[in-house]
Amino acid sequence: MPKTPRLTPLVASLPTTVPFVGPEAQERASGRKFRARIGANESSFGPSPAVIAAMNAAAPGMWMYCDPDNYDLKAALAAFLRVNIGNVVVGEGIDGLLNLVVRMYVAPGETVVTSLGAYPTFNFHVAGFGGRLVTVPFENDRENLDGLLAAVKRENAPLVYLSNPDNPMGTWWEASEIVRFIEALPETTMLILDEAYGETGPASAQPALDVARPNVITMRTFSKAYGLAGIRCGYAIGEAKVIGEVEKVRNHYGVSRMAQIAGLAALADQAYLKEVVAKVAAGRERIARIARENGLSPIRSATNFVTIDCGGDGAFALKIMQGLLSRDVFVRKPMAPKLDRCIRVSVGLDHELTIFEEELPGVLAAARGN
Amino acid sequence: MPKTPRLTPLVASLPTTVPFVGPEAQERASGRKFRARIGANESSFGPSPAVIAAMNAAAPGMWMYCDPDNYDLKAALAAFLRVNIGNVVVGEGIDGLLNLVVRMYVAPGETVVTSLGAYPTFNFHVAGFGGRLVTVPFENDRENLDGLLAAVKRENAPLVYLSNPDNPMGTWWEASEIVRFIEALPETTMLILDEAYGETGPASAQPALDVARPNVITMRTFSKAYGLAGIRCGYAIGEAKVIGEVEKVRNHYGVSRMAQIAGLAALADQAYLKEVVAKVAAGRERIARIARENGLSPIRSATNFVTIDCGGDGAFALKIMQGLLSRDVFVRKPMAPKLDRCIRVSVGLDHELTIFEEELPGVLAAARGN
Structure with a gap:
């Protein structure tokens, strides 16, 4: 057997599974x-027209490297959030920031806690x-606090790791419960509080930012309510010393110039x-109504999706998801035990929800008939 | 002293230095x-008008996540390079890919070889x-092969790590010399061959891609000749098994939808x-002429910059760089011993090189007068 460069034992041991299969891959298949x-x-409502205009104006300037400090965006975020600029770091979406914070606190063999069925990319x-x-x-x-x-x-x-509101169920805890959780945490445990869906939830679910606290890092994103998932721009807020540690390991040219301008x-x-x-709130109502009209139970959501209890087991919900996919309706579903009885439907444009409404009865009939 | 979350010993030990200070930070200062x-x-010539048009057309669709497979861009690159799609991986610029490949092969304490004064982000x-x-x-x-x-x-x-053509000197080896180097490498050593400047160099400096070889990974980018530094899009070419290992550790949503579309x-x-x-070739000639007219010695370059031997020591070249900066001309310089006698000037637009031409004599006089 020929010799080859030696991977680190850790990388050599990793599985080849990936967190997500994108809709584009399903379309290609x-x-x-x-x-x-x-x-x-x-x-589906897209970014603001002002954002599109800013991106168009910025396109010819893409020959310039991005500002590695993400300064303008960080300064605007700091002002908006009423924290100091040193309390903010911008990354390639929350995914990129998760990579960094995991790397900061997790040495090989150490134990990390999350909810079963929560965000796969963190795992x-x-x-x-x-x-x-x-x-x-x-x-x-x-999530079970x-x-x-x-x-x-x-x-x-x-x-x-804790998301609030959470994915994939769309549920949430009030801020007071989150604060109680934070205060009960050991001082030596860092909490990643993923607020990707914060903007679409009730304000009462968002605890005040406490950047004096050294063991919470809050993550937010332009991918959800701001309509910029494709541009890869998220940010984290935390104690200045913690944010300084992120600076030591981040890819300083990771957030594109376009992302910085679009985020701003x-x-x-x-x-x-x-x-x-x-x-989004109206769309959630419509999805919930469609679900109920088909005898299914929508779960109350603080996010831009509604998770629907299909009333059966995981296999039944899987059939419904596959039925929808076969009719060219892209939805996903939770896969963890108990959660897997559900499908998850994002708030789309009206015409997309109409397609969902039209296809669901036939899909359900087929799933029940099998 | 209050307890705080425990960083990994590795991250705790890292310095807070960053690879680069961006021109934006200098402007703010x-x-x-x-x-x-x-x-x-x-x-400075910017991206192609067709690229700008593609980005403008794509801007409203930035609400969609990027294809995590980067499929369309990878397929186009594979066809262009006459390799299989499994031989290509796209990343957030070469910087992002360097992070991944270092992570794959470097366990703590292991030794890595590079040239003194080569790319700081790799280090x-x-x-x-x-x-x-x-x-x-x-x-x-x-670089001393x-x-x-x-x-x-x-x-x-x-x-x-080896760059060819190299940065910061702009020099290069012919492909035959690079191939000789590769063939002499131990089978257990991975070579990162950074060809960021490949497009502006002679074709004879670029060895044929050999994707059967398991110990070379070649990196290229849209940041340089393609004029897309700000969009963050680079790619690596290698043996399919090696590329498969990159898949195990990369941020699957790291390359923005805009970057994929712009790259394509x-x-x-x-x-x-x-x-x-x-x-670029014409600009190099002009920079070289300006240098010679001022009694300096341009180094022959295969890149989009010219490194200029200022004929003195590092302190003298530093004065020249600082003089240019003080006159609002952004240039950089190598900092390693011997190389530090130089300044480094990128090919800009004609009016930018005119400003350089106008300011250099005064800067030199001041530097020599001190």
Whole structure:
């Protein structure tokens, strides 16, 4: 056997699985385009017209490297959030920031706590840095705060992940409960509080930022309500010393110039954000109504999607998802035990929800008939 | 002392230095804008009009996540390069790909070989993953192939970095010499061959891609001749198994949808690339002429910049760089011993080189007068 360069034992041990299969890959496999793209919790309403204009104006200048400090965007975020610029770091979406924070706190063999069925990309990064993942099941379709806390303490975990509102169920805890959780955490455990869906949830679910606290890092993104999933721009807020540690390991030229400009323009157009949030709320209502009209149980959501309890087991919900996919309606579903009885439908444009409404009865009949 | 979350010992040990200070940070410090931005080896000629049109058309669709497979761009690159799609991986610029490949091969404490004064971001990633860097001085302003080879063997290094044409000197080796170097490498050492400047150099400096070879990974980018530094899009070509390993650790949503679309359009417009390459060659000639007219010695370059031997020591060249900066002309300089006698000037637009031409005599007089 010929000799080859030696991978690190850790990388050599990693599986080849990837966190997500994109809708584009599914389209390539089927040879057909989706008629409704309501599976990835994107914002079908798109970015603000002001953001599109800013991107168009910026395009000819893409020969220039991005500002490695992301200064203008960071300064605007800091002002908007009423924190110091040293409390903010911008990354290639929350995914990119998760990579960095996992790398900061997880040495090989260390234990990390998350909810069973929560964000797979976080788990991907934990595995990638050799962490051992301990998962806590959702309880009543919400992340189990007490269970997470108990696991953190039992495992002496350096890192715990919590999303609020959460994915894939769309549920949430009020800020007071999150604060109680944070205050009960060991001082030596870092919490990643993923607020990707913060803008579409009730304000009462978002705890005040406390950048004096050294063991919470809050992550937000332009991918969801701001309609910029494709541009890759997220940010994290935390104690200045913690943010300084992120600076030591981040890819300083990772966030594109276009992303910085788009993020800045998006943040400046809060009126548009408000419009989108209202449309998202209306879309959630419509999805819930469609679900109920078909005998299914929508779960109350604070996000830009509605997770629907299909009333059967995982196999039944899987058939429904596959039925929708076969009719070129892109949806996804939770896969963890108990959660897997559901499908997950993103708020799309009206015509997309109409396609969902038209196709669902036939899909259900077929699934029930099998 | 209050307890805080425990960083990994590796991250805790890292310095807070960053690889580069961007021109934007320098502008913020001085309170003035540069009149000539000719320091970061960007392509002032900008991206192709077809690329700008493609980005403008794509902007409203930025609500969609990027295809995590980068499929369309990878397929186009594979066809263009006459390799299989499994031999290509796209990343957030070469910087992002360097992070991944260093992570793959460098376990803490392992030794990595590069040239003294070569790309700082590579060194940043090696430090970030706990590698020990062994550097080999340039020889006659070129990377020292025999010296690198000897260091690799002496140190039993799992990874070695070589750029061709190189930065910061702009010099190059012919393909036959690079092939000789590759064939002499231990089978257990991976070579990162950084061809960021490949398009502006002679074709004879670019060895044929050999994707059967498991110990070379070649990196190229849309940041230089294609004029897309700000969009963050680079790619690596290698043996399918090696590329498969990159898949295990990369951020699957790291390359923005805009970057994928821009890269695809850029690759399709080879006529524009050819025009730019001709302009770059003309610009190099002009910079060299300006240097000679001022009694300095330009080094022959295969890149989009010219490194100029200022004929004195590092302190003298530093004064010249600082003099140019103080006159709002953004240039950089090598900092390694011997190389530091030089300044480095990127091919800018004609009016930028005119500003350089106008300011250089005064700067030199002041530097010599001190």
